[in-house]
Amino acid sequence: xxxxxxxxxxxxxxxxxxxxxxxxxxxxxxxxxxxxxxxxxxxxxxxxxxxxxxxxxxxxxxxxxxxxxxxxxxxxxxxxxxxxxxxxxxxxxxxxxxxxxxxxxxxxxxxxxxxxxxxxxxxxxxxxxxxxxxxxxxxxxxxxxxxxxxxxxxxxxxxxxxxxxxxxxxxxxxxxxxxxxxxxxxxxxxxxxxxxxxxxxxxxxxxxxxxxxxxxxxxxxxxxxxxxx
Amino acid sequence: xxxxxxxxxxxxxxxxxxxxxxxxxxxxxxxxxxxxxxxxxxxxxxxxxxxxxxxxxxxxxxxxxxxxxxxxxxxxxxxxxxxxxxxxxxxxxxxxxxxxxxxxxxxxxxxxxxxxxxxxxxxxxxxxxxxxxxxxxxxxxxxxxxxxxxxxxxxxxxxxxxxxxxxxxxxxxxxxxxxxxxxxxxxxxxxxxxxxxxxxxxxxxxxxxxxxxxxxxxxxxxxxxxxxxxxxxxxxxxxxxxxxxxxx
Amino acid sequence: xxxxxxxxxxxxxxxxxxxxxxxxxxxxxxxxxxxxxxxxxxxxxxxxxxxxxxxxxxxxxxxxxxxxxxxxxxxxxxxxxxxxxxxxxxxxxxxxxxxxxxxxxxxxxxxxxxxxxxxxxxxxxxxxxxxxxxxxxxxxxxxxxxxxxxxxxxxxxxxxxxxxxxxxxxxxxxxxxxxxxxxxxxxxxxxxxxxxxxxxxxxxxxxxxxxxxxxxxxxxxx
Numbered sequence: 001x002x003x004x005x006x007x008x009x010x011x012x013x014x015x016x017x018x019x020x021x022x023x024x025x026x027x028x029x030x031x032x033x034x035x036x037x038x039x040x041x042x043x044x045x046x047x048x049x050x051x052x053x054x055x056x057x058x059x060x061x062x063x064x065x066x067x068x069x070x071x072x073x074x075x076x077x078x079x080x081x082x083x084x085x086x087x088x089x090x091x092x093x094x095x096x097x098x099x100x101x102x103x104x105x106x107x108x109x110x111x112x113x114x115x116x117x118x119x120x121x122x123x124x125x126x127x128x129x130x131x132x133x134x135x136x137x138x139x140x141x142x143x144x145x146x147x148x149x150x151x152x153x154x155x156x157x158x159x160x161x162x163x164x165x166x167x168x169x170x171x172x173x174x175x176x177x178x179x180x181x182x183x184x185x186x187x188x189x190x191x192x193x194x195x196x197x198x199x200x201x202x203x204x205x206x207x208x209x210x211x212x213x214x215x216x217x218x219x220x221x222x223x224x225x226x227x228x229x
Numbered sequence: 230x231x232x233x234x235x236x237x238x239x240x241x242x243x244x245x246x247x248x249x250x251x252x253x254x255x256x257x258x259x260x261x262x263x264x265x266x267x268x269x270x271x272x273x274x275x276x277x278x279x280x281x282x283x284x285x286x287x288x289x290x291x292x293x294x295x296x297x298x299x300x301x302x303x304x305x306x307x308x309x310x311x312x313x314x315x316x317x318x319x320x321x322x323x324x325x326x327x328x329x330x331x332x333x334x335x336x337x338x339x340x341x342x343x344x345x346x347x348x349x350x351x352x353x354x355x356x357x358x359x360x361x362x363x364x365x366x367x368x369x370x371x372x373x374x375x376x377x378x379x380x381x382x383x384x385x386x387x388x389x390x391x392x393x394x395x396x397x398x399x400x401x402x403x404x405x406x407x408x409x410x411x412x413x414x415x416x417x418x419x420x421x422x423x424x425x426x427x428x429x430x431x432x433x434x435x436x437x438x439x440x441x442x443x444x445x446x447x448x449x450x451x452x453x454x455x456x457x458x459x460x461x462x463x464x465x466x467x468x469x470x471x472x473x474x475x476x477x
Numbered sequence: 478x479x480x481x482x483x484x485x486x487x488x489x490x491x492x493x494x495x496x497x498x499x500x501x502x503x504x505x506x507x508x509x510x511x512x513x514x515x516x517x518x519x520x521x522x523x524x525x526x527x528x529x530x531x532x533x534x535x536x537x538x539x540x541x542x543x544x545x546x547x548x549x550x551x552x553x554x555x556x557x558x559x560x561x562x563x564x565x566x567x568x569x570x571x572x573x574x575x576x577x578x579x580x581x582x583x584x585x586x587x588x589x590x591x592x593x594x595x596x597x598x599x600x601x602x603x604x605x606x607x608x609x610x611x612x613x614x615x616x617x618x619x620x621x622x623x624x625x626x627x628x629x630x631x632x633x634x635x636x637x638x639x640x641x642x643x644x645x646x647x648x649x650x651x652x653x654x655x656x657x658x659x660x661x662x663x664x665x666x667x668x669x670x671x672x673x674x675x676x677x678x679x680x681x682x683x684x685x686x687x688x689x690x691x692x693x694x695x696x697x698x699x
Binding site (some may be wrong): 058064067068070071072073075076079080082083120157161163164165166168175178182186187189190192193195196197199200203204226 | 536537540541542543544545546548549552553554555556559571605630636637639640641646651652655661662665666668669672673676677
């Protein structure tokens with residue numbers, strides 16, 4: 001009983017620090033997720049609708065950023081800019097490193113989404129006189145986003161968890177805060193488990209949100225059973 | 230002489246459909262072929278599945294050569310003796326035709342590999358598929374698949390074979406090859422209980438036709454009686470519809 | 478010295494790390510495979526408490542970061558009296574983690590095997606267990622190869638995280654030489670190239686294996 005009370009006491013004392021860390025985690029996660037999402041859009045379109053050169057280049061780019069371990073990317077973006085004379089904070093190095101990485105993955109989901117839209121859709125759009133950009137914007141993309149939604153939701157979950165890797169280059173997100181607390185108070189088991197649960201909660205909330213989006217933007221009668229990535 | 234199959238008062242309901250079988254009884258003696266006909270959805274398949282307990286009946290009893298199938302806790306040991314041929318074949322995708330036939334022999338009946346293989350090849354020969362022994366199900370036509378299904382059931386030396394609409398899922402031109410095998414088996418004395426729409430088949434080999442409607446046996450008798458002079462009105466209607474559909 | 482000369486100099490050190498990386502990947506994937514089978518079957522066919530445990534386990538290991546799990550195993554468990562060296566802690570964590578993901582892929586694969594297969598198996602007299610072993614699992618296994626291959630490559634990349642607890646795999650070796658020669662960016666770029674080569678080789682090999690194991694005519698539906 002006493003042990004439990006003292007454990008709770010520890011959590012209460014260090015609550016603010018954990019909250020601060022959680023805020024950084026969410027900030028980092030959402031920032032690089034959105035950055036990656038936007039980039040992925042253009043990369044996907046380039047791969048599907050660009051000429052051979054652009055398509056191959058972007059595919060290669062996507063492959064490299066999916067195949068390199070996140071830690072390596074973080075280090076390269078942390079130490080690299082200095083050599084080029086640019087001063088990049090650990091936070092922003094993480095945003096770019098992880099952002100490009102998630103862009104590599106999301107581009108593949110968008111590509112899969114586009115390719116599962118029947119070619120007749122684009123043909124029909126062009127045949128009523130829409131230009132390619134307009135057809136993409138009004139016809140292709142709305143369907144693509146819906147198809148890619150499940151994969152996007154999954155990527156969000158991965159994103160939140162991967163923010164923990166920014167620890168390696170010194171970003172003070174929630175896991176790092178946990179380590180600080182342990183340096184002061186000890187009890188690594190309880191603290192790290194608590195931190196793990198915080199991630200779990202953030203992920204769950206996000207997944208709920210995506211489930212809501214899926215419902216809200218469902219096309220009546222149109223079944224999306226999954227698609228080849 | 231004990232009947233090979235004795236079915237007494239089988240009842241089965243489903244929450245969504247109500248009572249599908251309302252007390253069905255029938256007997257099958259050695260060497261007999263009986264055909265069950267009736268409108269779709271009247272529980273004909275369910276009846277067959279209750280016999281080998283793929284579906285558990287709500288009440289009623291089943292005996293196989295005097296032993297009560299419905300009593301045993303675990304029906305596994307009866308099933309090798311009751312062959313079952315499925316409407317949708319249900320061949321094991323990952324095994325060749327020969328392996329499909331022998332897997333039951335090796336893993337259930339404990340036969341040694343070479344003995345099982347010999348038996349398997351014999352069965353495939355009876356159904357006319359010796360040269361397809363090493364083909365995989367996905368490479369076979371519907372008619373070939375079903376013949377493998379029959380070989381698989383036969384290889385276990387069952388006391389009777391249950392056929393659940395064996396040709397309903399086949400393209401018309403493939404039905405013939407399967408019926409040929411079934412007629413051949415019946416003539417050789419295999420005890421069979423067949424659910425089918427193929428009246429021609431019933432007419433040529435059945436000892437008795439059983440008309441199932443609304444969950445009960447409405448009428449039964451030898452083909453000459455039931456097909457030429459049906460007593461019940463519903464039977465007349467059903468046969469009329471069927472002959473319209475299939476021609477005589 | 479130029480980039481390529483430097484790369485050549487540090488290569489031996491890095492290759493030592495590669496050995497550990499590959500060893501870690503191999504052992505954790507083996508552990509994970511066995512674990513996945515137990516978890517999947519437990520979650521689908523176990524008694525209530527077993528089902529609950531398997532679900533909770535999978536939810537935890539898929540819903541929390543690998544790094545946090547690693548810290549819990551390496552720094553946290555000693556509190557309960559369990560001590561592991563960095564290599565073992567890493568392998569255990571990766572195994573536990575990957576096992577959770579693979580359990581879900583396996584469960585999906587098993588559930589995608591249509592009921593008719595099991596019925597046919599039971600109809601020739603196979604017990605439930607025999608039917609599982611001889612008919613369902615061999616087919617589920619074929620279907621699970623694509624996501625499983627993905628997971629192998631994921632694990633290969635995530636072994637890099639183990640440097641944080643002092644394991645001597647590729648990334649930690651890169652960090653060491655970077656500190657020695659004071660050439661950080663380049664060291665990690667060379668390590669990166671090595672990872673890319675490994676990923677490429679693994680992808681190709683797994684693709685070949687997938688083709689070899691294909692059952693004629695049996696498409697792997699998603």
